[in-house]
Amino acid sequence: xxxxxxxxxxxxxxxxxxxxxxxxxxxxxxxxxxxxxxxxxxxxxxxxxxxxxxxxxxxxxxxxxxxxxxxxxxxxxxxxxxxx
Numbered sequence: 001x002x003x004x005x006x007x008x009x010x011x012x013x014x015x016x017x018x019x020x021x022x023x024x025x026x027x028x029x030x031x032x033x034x035x036x037x038x039x040x041x042x043x044x045x046x047x048x049x050x051x052x053x054x055x056x057x058x059x060x061x062x063x064x065x066x067x068x069x070x071x072x073x074x075x076x077x078x079x080x081x082x083x084x
Contacts (some may be wrong), residue, residue, distance in 0.1 A: 007046075009053035012083055020047050024058065024077035031072050044075075054081035 010017055016039075023030065023039040032044045041047050048058050057079035065072045 007049055007053060009050035012054055012081060016041055016047065017050060020051065021056075021077075021080065024051075024056075024075065025080060027077070029074050029076045031074055033072075035075065045073075048075060051077075051081060055079075056081040 019039040020041050035044045058077045061074045
């Protein structure tokens, strides 16, 4: 019985989203932990969702962790948002 809607996304001038864009802008595929360490962003999936509201195209792939225990999420930005 919940309403379906959009998240409240910070503007692209947000320092948090700017750091995230800089890290993702390298074109590398990064794990959640890579992003936390490089961009100093703790809520990675929520921040990725905010960038998607601003028309960024970011893929997310879930794979087995390199250690063989658990899974990792890998993010790649294929299209940056328009920074107008």
